[in-house]
Amino acid sequence: xxxxxxxxxxxxxxxxxxxxxxxxxxxxxxxxxxxxxxxxxxxxxxxxxxxxxxxxxxxxxxxxxxxxxxxxxxxxxxxxxxxxxxxxxxxxxxxxxxxxxxxxxxxxxxx
Numbered sequence: 001x002x003x004x005x006x007x008x009x010x011x012x013x014x015x016x017x018x019x020x021x022x023x024x025x026x027x028x029x030x031x032x033x034x035x036x037x038x039x040x041x042x043x044x045x046x047x048x049x050x051x052x053x054x055x056x057x058x059x060x061x062x063x064x065x066x067x068x069x070x071x072x073x074x075x076x077x078x079x080x081x082x083x084x085x086x087x088x089x090x091x092x093x094x095x096x097x098x099x100x101x102x103x104x105x106x107x108x109x110x111x
Contacts, residue, residue, distance in 0.1 A: 051098060059091040 103109075 051095065051102075055091055055095040055098065058094055059087055062090065062094075063087060
C-alpha cells in the first residue's frame with residue numbers, strides 16, 4: 001500500500017464501521033480477561049504424606065538420640081509395650097505441634 005492509497009481511503013466520505021458483532025466480541029474478550037482466575041487447589045495429599053514421613057523420622061531420630069544420650073537411664077523404657085505407647089505419644093504430640101505451626105504459618109496468624 002502506497003501513501004496515495006492511504007490518503008484516498010482516509011479522505012473518503014464513507015464512515016468506517018466495524019463489522020457486525022465486533023463490539024460484542026471485544027467486550028466478551030475484555031470480560032474474560034478481567035475475570036479472576038480460579039484459586040489454585042492446595043495439594044493436601046502430598047502435604048499429609050510429607051507430614052507423616054517427617055513425623056515418623058523425627059520420632060525415630062528422637063528416640064535414637066534419647067537412647068544414645070541417656071543410655072542406662074532409659075533402660076526401663078525398653079519394655080516393648082511401654083516403648084510402643086511412648087513412641088505413639090511422642091509421634092502424636094510432635095505431629096500435632098507441626099500441624100499447628102504449619103497452619104499458623106500458612107494463614108499468617110500470629111500467636
